[in-house]
Amino acid sequence: SQQGEEDPQALSIQEGENATMNCSYKTSINNLQWYRQNSGRGLVHLILIRSNEREKHSGRLRVTLDTSKKSSSLLITASRAADTASYFCATALLQGGSEKLVFGKGTKLTVNP
Amino acid sequence: DTGVSQDPRHKITKRGQNVTFRCDPISEHNRLYWYRQTLGQGPEFLTYFQNEAQLEKSRLLSDRFSAERPKGSFSTLEIQRTEQGDSAMYLCASSRGEGVFGYTFGSGTRLTVV
Numbered sequence: 001s002q003q004g005e006e007d008p009q010a011l012s013i014q015e016g017e018n019a020t021m022n023c024s025y026k027t028s029i030n031n032l033q034w035y036r037q038n039s040g041r042g043l044v045h046l047i048l049i050r051s052n053e054r055e056k057h058s059g060r061l062r063v064t065l066d067t068s069k070k071s072s073s074l075l076i077t078a079s080r081a082a083d084t085a086s087y088f089c090a091t092a093l094l095q096g097g098s099e100k101l102v103f104g105k106g107t108k109l110t111v112n113p
Numbered sequence: 114d115t116g117v118s119q120d121p122r123h124k125i126t127k128r129g130q131n132v133t134f135r136c137d138p139i140s141e142h143n144r145l146y147w148y149r150q151t152l153g154q155g156p157e158f159l160t161y162f163q164n165e166a167q168l169e170k171s172r173l174l175s176d177r178f179s180a181e182r183p184k185g186s187f188s189t190l191e192i193q194r195t196e197q198g199d200s201a202m203y204l205c206a207s208s209r210g211e212g213v214f215g216y217t218f219g220s221g222t223r224l225t226v227v
Contacts, residue, residue, distance in 0.1 A: 004155075010212060033216075035218075040202075041220055042119075042219050042220045043204070043218040044218070045218075091156075098161075098169065103148075105153070
């Protein structure tokens, strides 16, 4: 089963604009991670935010986490055509003493040149 | 190349045949994960290993599926008596620890059962 739900399912913007993707989840988490996937390829880890953190930055990426609302957002600033990809949030759940990542269905981002 | 390697990249097989996929994780990563992804969906967890021990298996992993990680190095995922519903991308990932590092994914093996 998939714990995270990304919103929107698809997003189309112009190069230079900002892109915001949201993720909601259901249970308590250890951390939340965002991944990117180009069509037909594996996933690339972008950023990890721990449950006791509220915001994190990495280059043009900004991630927020609101554990009270069980939600996270990924902001990509000054988007480029090369940012076109699917973006997944993944919640790290602690089960049986070990951590497991559970992915959402993703947001498909298209950045038009 | 120090990333996660998966072989083969593509596999087309007839229904009822057995297939085996291989994953070579990053050498210093002790955790190895298998996920399955179908079109338009996020990856679904199948199983994971810490070193050579298989610590968890998803209910998605029927009796036709088996995974091994001998000596805690590479891993294999075998599907016996393949069905058309097994067609998917099979992704392998490895990680060094929990809660600090993300997973490093391979490029996946795309399985098509005809």
